[in-house]
Amino acid sequence: MKIMVLGAAGMLGTDVVRVLADAHQVLPRTRNDWDITDPGACQADITAIKPDVVINCAAFTKVDDCESRPDKAFLVNGEAVRHIAGACQAVQSRLIQISTDYVFDGTKGAPYREEDTPNPINVYGRSKLKGEEYALKIEGSMVIRASWLYGRNGPNFVDTILRLAKKKKTLTVVDDQFGSPTYTSDLAGAIARLVQKELTGIIHVTNSGICSWYEFAREILKIAGKKDVSIAAIKTAGLSRPAKRPHFSALDNSRYIAITGQSLRPWPEALAEYLFTAEVAENAEVRNEGIQVTNN
DSSP: OEEEEETTTSHHHHHHHHHHTTTSEEEEEOTTTOOTTOHHHHHHHHHHHOOSEEEEOOOOOOHHHHHHOHHHHHIIIIIHHHHHHHHHHHHTOEEEEEEEGGGSOSOSSSOBOTTSOOOOOSHHHHHHHHHHHHHHTSTTOEEEEEOSEEOTTSOOHHHHHHHHHTTOSEEEEESSOEEOOEEHHHHHHHHHHHHTSOOOEEEEOOOBOOEEHHHHHHHHHHHHTOTTOEEEEEOGGGSOOSSOOOSBOOBOOHHHHHHHSOOOOBHHHHHHHHHHHOOOOTTOOOOOTTEEEOOO
């Protein structure tokens, strides 16, 4: 299969390219190739290549920055998907759009299923929902929602916790936001399995299990052997963040399990592999979801 991967230099995109490369002709596209917000460049490339599948991993994912830059958020996460979908439709390419748990408001109190009604509470979630809507308008498209991503090729919560643990003795992390940490390598493997299926619509894919950011941070420090760093729980109300976050945005993976016959491994197992194989970038951009740092 000829598969074009947009956002190929990003955290998820690099793993998607790597996982698919053994079995498919993969055509990675980064911002250096063309800007996904440029409809002319988008249409020209997809029309010329006529890929069997286009996987859109590109997104503006800085949740707080989306609040102050809503025009950019809706341009990248929404309108760009409209152009991509249109180009795919013109040459009958399948579109796989990557989306997020943040399309939900977090008030259900149980893992969200694909048929649950989205109700995003921040600009990031609203812009990603708009991208979903554009993608689903064309025949044969699929939206894959994931959550709390971390991986080797981008700023993420895991690397941030470890980097801060080298500089600070106390970390304070929220314990009233719940989700499913998902390793991009595992998600890329799931995407590779789904590419083989003739599926349409929405599918939720995360590593198994649910935790709070606080529990996630504790497990990171435990596996990394950081016994000299204390970590305390705080409520979301104690943080000052521009964007609201859903309190419980875990996703139900039942449809994915029914389709593939398997679930992704538990998040602590995936985290352990990541920590034992990844190098933490000392100068990586901080991904401060749910973190507050004290100067002691």
